[in-house]
Each structure stands twice: as C-alpha cells, then as structure tokens.
Amino acid sequence: MTTHRPAPRAEFLRKRFVALRAERATFFSAPKNQPCLGRQLSRPTRLFRCLKSAPPAGLPRFRLAVRLLLAVFGALACLALASCGDLPAPPAERTVWVPSPNYNARRPNFVILHDTTNSEAGPALRTLTDPAREVSAHYLIGRDGTLYRLVDEEKRAWHAGASYWGGNTDLNSASVGIELDNTGSEPYPDAQIVRLLDLLKNLQERYRIPAHNVLGHGDVAPGRKVDPSRHFPWQRLAEAGFGLWCHDPAGTPVPLLADPQLALQAIGYDMADPVAARAAFRRHFLALDDAAESSVAEQELMHCLALEKRRKPTPWPAP
Ligand SMILES: [Zn+2]
Numbered sequence: 154m155t156t157h158r159p160a161p162r163a164e165f166l167r168k169r170f171v172a173l174r175a176e177r178a179t180f181f182s183a184p185k186n187q188p189c190l191g192r193q194l195s196r197p198t199r200l201f202r203c204l205k206s207a208p209p210a211g212l213p214r215f216r217l218a219v220r221l222l223l224a225v226f227g228a229l230a231c232l233a234l235a236s237c238g239d240l241p242a243p244p245a246e247r248t249v250w251v252p253s254p255n256y257n258a259r260r261p262n263f264v265i266l267h268d269t270t271n272s273e274a275g276p277a278l279r280t281l282t283d284p285a286r287e288v289s290a291h292y293l294i295g296r297d298g299t300l301y302r303l304v305d306e307e308k309r310a311w312h313a314g315a316s317y318w319g320g321n322t323d324l325n326s327a328s329v330g331i332e333l334d335n336t337g338s339e340p341y342p343d344a345q346i347v348r349l350l351d352l353l354k355n356l357q358e359r360y361r362i363p364a365h366n367v368l369g370h371g372d373v374a375p376g377r378k379v380d381p382s383r384h385f386p387w388q389r390l391a392e393a394g395f396g397l398w399c400h401d402p403a404g405t406p407v408p409l410l411a412d413p414q415l416a417l418q419a420i421g422y423d424m425a426d427p428v429a430a431r432a433a434f435r436r437h438f439l440a441l442d443d444a445a446e447s448s449v450a451e452q453e454l455m456h457c458l459a460l461e462k463r464r465k466p467t468p469w470p471a472p
Pocket of ligand 1: 312
C-alpha cells in the first residue's frame with residue numbers, strides 16, 4: 154500500500170490558488186465603508202483616492218493587479234486625448250455628477266487665416282505634422298487649390314498661439330485655422346482663393362460662423378504675426394460675404410470726439426500695443442505695411458468698421 158503525496162511544485166501551486174481565491178472573496182465582499190475594496194472601486198473618485206492610498210494589509214496582489222489595470226487604462230486614455238497631461242483635472246471633491254443628454258460637439262466660431270511663408274506646400278506640411286514643432290492647422294490650401302486636411306475641425310489645432318480678438322483670449326479653442334501656401338510677399342493665385350471661398354462657404358453653412366469672424370493671424374496677434382500679408386484679397390472675400398468690411402467709409406463721418414484707439418478696440422483689436430494694433434489694421438483694411446499718421450479717411454474707415462461690427466451678423470450663431 155502506498156500513500157499519495159503531491160509533488161512539491163503541485164502543492165505550492167495548489168496553496169497559491171487557494172490563497173488567491175480567498176483574497177478575491179474578501180475583495181468583493183468588503184463592506185462599503187472600507188476603501189479600495191470591492192464595489193468601492195466602481196466609483197471613479199474612489200478609484201483614484203484608492204490609487205493614492207497605501208495597500209491594505211492582506212491584499213497586496215489583488216491591489217497590485219487593480220492598480221496595474223488602472224495605470225494601463227489611464228495611459229491609454231491619455232494617449233487618446235492628446236495633451237491631456239497639460240490640463241488640470243476638473244474638481245472631484247464635493248462634485249455631484251448629474252449627466253444631461255442635452256449637448257453636442259463644440260463648434261468653431263472663428264476662422265483664422267495664415268501664410269505658410271514657404272515657397273511650396275511640402276515643407277509646410279512636414280512642419281505642420283512634425284510632433285517636435287508643436288504647430289498645426291486644420292487645413293492647408295496649396296497654390297493650385299489642393300485642399301489638405303490636417304486636424305479634425307472639432308479638435309483644437311495649434312495655429313494662433315497667444316491671441317486676442319474682441320475679448321476672446323484663446324482663438325485656438327474657438328477657430329478653424331487655415332494655412333495658405335504663400336511666402337508672405339507674393340499675390341495669392343486665383344485657384345487658391347477660389348478653393349478658400351468654397352471652404353469658407355462650407356464652414357459657414359455647417360457652423361454658422363459670423364461673417365466678420367473671418368480674420369487674419371496678424372489681426373489676432375498684432376506685433377507678433379503679420380500674416381496673411383498685405384497682398385491678401387480681403388475685399389474679394391468681403392464681396393463674397395466673408396470678413397468685416399466697409400464699402401462706404403466717407404458715408405460715415407467721424408464724431409468730433411472719436412478716439413481712433415477706441416475705434417480699433419471696438420473692431421476687436423488687442424490695444425495692449427496701440428502701434429502694433431494700428432499696423433495690423435492698416436495691413437488688413439488698407440493693404441499697407443507702412444506706419445504713416447492716421448488720415449481723416451483712415452479714421453472714417455475705422456469708425457465705419459466699428460459701426461459695421463455692431464450690426465447683428467448674418468447668419469447669427471444658433472443657441
Ligand atoms: Zn500664422
């Protein structure tokens with residue numbers, strides 16, 4: 154007669170299985186007031202509090218497994234949300250989630266136009282897609298009218314940088330950025346402008362962007378940026394219904410006490426640097442790069458544009 158004795162390795166595995174099963178049972182039957190156990194982990198705020206706390210005695214392996222799973226999940230979520238590490242988390246303590254179904258994707262309310270300052274589209278496309286350069290735009294339009302799409306419109310492309318327009322201090326969050334393949338010192342080909350007008354019409358129809366919210370980078374970053382250049386056909390855009398414009402400046406006499414700086418501020422310019430704001434205004438509305446003294450005609454134009462800006466834009470954005 155022989156006695157059955159399990160092999161040492163099999164015995165070790167059996168004991169380990171029994172121990173793990175006991176841990177699992179304890180884990181899922183833990184009382185509600187015991188942190189980091191069982192159903193407590195089903196609440197996101199408690200999960201993260203649990204991650205920060207010391208492991209409870211007797212459950213190191215299960216805690217370790219949970220922490221690893223959460224770490225992997227968090228890393229994947231961060232990869233899915235570009236630059237999520239740049240933003241602080243919303244408040245979690247004393248916050249009650251009451252989810253509402255009444256929302257949709259946020260939509261842009263501005264269009265910002267740029268020059269690539271390159272002589273062809275290839276180098277600009279490489280720059281705008283290079284992670285090390287940290288610049289991008291939603292679209293690039295080539296000289297021949299080819300439309301390149303780089304970033305989804307509902308995403309925040311990095312094209313405007315530090316910017317201001319009419320109180321808005323983060324144009325990247327509110328705009329579609331369009332790069333035009335142009336050196337910044339040459340006329341814009343007709344095919345490129347025709348394609349731009351098609352894109353603007355499409356954006357306006359889908360997002361109801363007010364006509365006067367089509368701007369240049371130089372308008373929203375005066376003193377720092379000068380694109381698009383004085384060659385850009387703002388009047389042609391205005392005749393197609395895009396951008397702020399005044400068709401009869403002389404028909405709006407300037408009040409005696411009118412202040413040019415207040416007029417520029419009313420149009421939307423950042424007046425932290427009045428000289429830079431006026432230079433941006435002259436480039437956009439007079440196609441001039443010089444810094445000559447304001448004439449009466451220029452002041453009439455400023456006043457006319459300020460009045461135009463007060464009009465209710467068409468189409469007005471929906472709620
Ligand atoms: Zn630019």
